[in-house]
Amino acid sequence: DTGVSQDPRHKITKRGQNVTFRCDPISEHNRLYWYRQTLGQGPEFLTYFQNEAQLEKSRLLSDRFSAERPKGSFSTLEIQRTEQGDSAMYLCASSYDRGRGKLFFGSGTQLSVL
């Protein structure tokens, strides 16, 4: 069990640029979640995959956000035309059906939009 890994750990970008984050879940986990967390707040749900199928997207997820999980393994989260309000920690988590709902989180990607 190598844990959930996220890359990069930090990303600084200029407003208007596109950014892409990667998440590698624990290998036997079939569920993968993306959350966003701003300073002093709890994580907010963005989207969730079961295997390769994206089953739910938050209304917070504007059209500029897209997530994929090809082949049901790693996942990418892309933000197009970044805005300063996108600055946050993006957290990935994974779980498995018989995990009784417990999520395993990665260390997150801290995005700063200048």
Added chain:
Amino acid sequence: SQQGEEDPQALSIQEGENATMNCSYKTSINNLQWYRQNSGRGLVHLILIRSNEREKHSGRLRVTLDTSKKSSSLLITASRAADTASYFCATGEGAGNKLTFGGGTRVLVKP
């Protein structure tokens, strides 16, 4: 939107004291979980309590759940400096058990 609200928002105690934090939520749940987050890191699962359970223990942690009041509490006994972190409650809903987190309680344990 966040379903749970933690109280207090911040807590400062001396090492060895107990720390208690509360969580209230709004809708029906499958389970309620507590997570810890050290500064700048991901969240770590602490304990899960199902909707048909009232109390659960794990080491120095004790969690209660009152579904009639839609509230839960987390008690950390004999706190240590290493317990300094933010603590979040999260409610699990639906088939995929999407978690909805509260705003957290920031706990400082002074040595």
